[in-house]
Amino acid sequence: MTTTAQAAETDVRRSELAAFLRSRRERIAPEQVGLPRGRRRRTPGLRREEVAQLSAVGVTWYTWLEQARDIHVSAQVLDSIARALLLDPNERTHLFTLAAVADPAPGTECASISESVRAMLRQLEPILVCVQNSRYDLLAYNRTYGNLLCDLDALPPQERNCMWLAFTNPGWSQALVDREEVIRAMAAKFRSAMAEHIAEPTWKHLLGRLQQASPEFREIWERHEVMRMAPDRTKRFLNTHVGLLHLHYQMLWLGPRPGPRMIAYVPADEESRARLERLQELTVSGALAGV
Incomplete structure (x- = not known):
């Protein structure tokens, strides 16, 4: 694969990762993760800053991730994001695949099942x-x-x-x-x-x-x-x-x-x-x- 093709594939992968994170964030009601809904919520699901808070990462850094910026993502951070977004096992696998990072805990139980x-x-x-x-x-x-x-x-x-x-x-x-x-x-x-x-x-x-x-x-x-x-x-x-x-x-x-x-x-x-x-x-x- 040429350098140009590799760069194009990386761009596609980052865009898919960004779209995936947005779709998962928007499907979660604040009440599911112990947060108040409030009266002025316009965003469907969680806000970016709420996901950052639940994942213990910086708001700016998480925003860049959803904007498909060229930033490094560690396995530990992806693990935290997967748990914050209540990803099921297949979604978790997909997250790590898109990020091209090895899952440190494959087979993790689904967080949304109490x-x-x-x-x-x-x-x-x-x-x-x-x-x-x-x-x-x-x-x-x-x-x-x-x-x-x-x-x-x-x-x-x-x-x-x-x-x-x-x-x-x-x-x-x-x-x-x-x-x-x-x-x-x-x-x-x-x-x-x-x-x-x-x-x-x-x-x-x-x-x-x-x-x-x-x-x-x-x-x-x-x-x-x-x-x-x-x-x-x-x-x-x-x-x-x-x-x-x-x-x-x-x-x-x-x-x-x-x-x-x-x-x-x-x-x-x-x-x-x-x-x-x-x-x-x-x-x-x-x-x-x-x-």
Whole structure:
């Protein structure tokens, strides 16, 4: 790559980073991070000085970062910004990638998922529970859910996305009994949700990865099908350890739509209940470790 091309790529990367930071800042209500809203707030979400305060960096320096200035960004500062902006694991990875800096703490838990929500996930077992955002990123899940379709803990954080796994992970794909219907609905709901995030780098990045990795996704995407919400119904999963599971699913919003939602899978019959309890036993005992 020539020096000119390298400089152009760096400029694009800085511009994408600036746009990404602005989009993340504007989506956070002051109340989410313990700040008062006040009466004269005109800026959507947080102000730049508030992000600088939460991140313990200078206001001028953070402003330059959002203006795509040519400044050095350390891993420690990016870590602070990621926490201040409540970035989920995929957004955090994207932040460090755009900044061309190695993440000092890969796999950091999603800051927007409170400890009380994580406690609920643990207490609800053997019911399978996860927390997703509208991009299908898995922000949190309990142990039993982690072994439902594949070993989620064995995957890097950037691959813990239900749509990515449905189109690219053989184990996850095989566990979806009604896979053709499921992936078509997922792509349609993703297209509907993306209409509100069309310029956001993390959404464009996921779409680009899927289009590059899966001809099947490209074919479905070109149909331009849209769906806001699918009707509640029973889902069927073929678990490699305990067999066929018939599960009712329930979606609970953790904040304003279309934000994070908690999804619970409840046994639809006694046979599924017994198999789900068996899956929990195997998970808790460590019998599935390395399987």
